[in-house]
Amino acid sequence: MxxxxxxxxxxxxxxxxxxxxxxxxxxxxxxxxxxxxxxxILLYKKHVRELHELDAETQAALNRELMISTRAVVKAFEPWKMNHACLGNRDQHIHWHIIPRYESEADRHYDPWKHAVEFDQWLVPDAQKTELAAKLKQHILQDIERMKA
Ligand SMILES: [Zn+2]
Structure with missing residues (x-):
């Protein structure tokens, strides 16, 4: 769109x-x-506004991809808890926020946007993105291999 x-x-x-x-x-x-x-973030490939508009098979497949992604984050970062959010009020195209939460956070029992005004202080340069992405990718490939076995 x-x-x-x-x-x-x-x-x-x-x-x-x-x-x-x-x-x-x-x-x-x-x-x-x-x-x-x-x-x-996990971005659905097609421009669809709502999860319930997808057929059941696609919903299930997308959920599997979300879970593989989540396991990779857990393995790479060892968080205390995982949060998932599929909102799309601003960007009305199916996407998930995959948010690891840590025991060290004073506000870990609250929603992950409580400190949203501070997010811009944590932007990462492209080189660091590439490095972190590679770390996650490794866990995804291992997970996919394990499921094939
Ligand atoms: Zn779109």
Whole structure:
């Protein structure tokens, strides 16, 4: 869709330094900020506004991709807890926020946007994105191999 920021990003996804992995239905990318170390986003490949608009098979496949992504974040960053959010009020294109939470956070029992005003202080340079993406990719490939076995 013409005015969709996610569709626009998907057009240049191959050269995106935040790209972790291409799944059949989605792309996993490192989040722009790393206020939560390991924060990622999973972008559905097609412009669809709502999860319930997908057929059941696609919903299940997308969920598998979300779980593989989540396990990779857990293995790479060893968080205390995982948060998932699929909102899309601003960018109305199916995407998930995959947010690791840490015991060291004073506000770990609250939603992950409580400190959103601070996120911009945690933007990471492209080189660091590429490095973190590679770390996550390794865990994804291991997970996919293990499922094949
Ligand atoms: Zn879109």
């Amino acid at each position: 013409r005015d969709c920021a996610i569709c626009h990003r998907l057009k240049h996804i191959a050269s995106d330094p935040a790209l972790v992995h291409e799944f059949a239905h989605s792309y996993l990318l490192l989040g722009n900020h790393q206020y939560y170390a390991g924060y990622c």
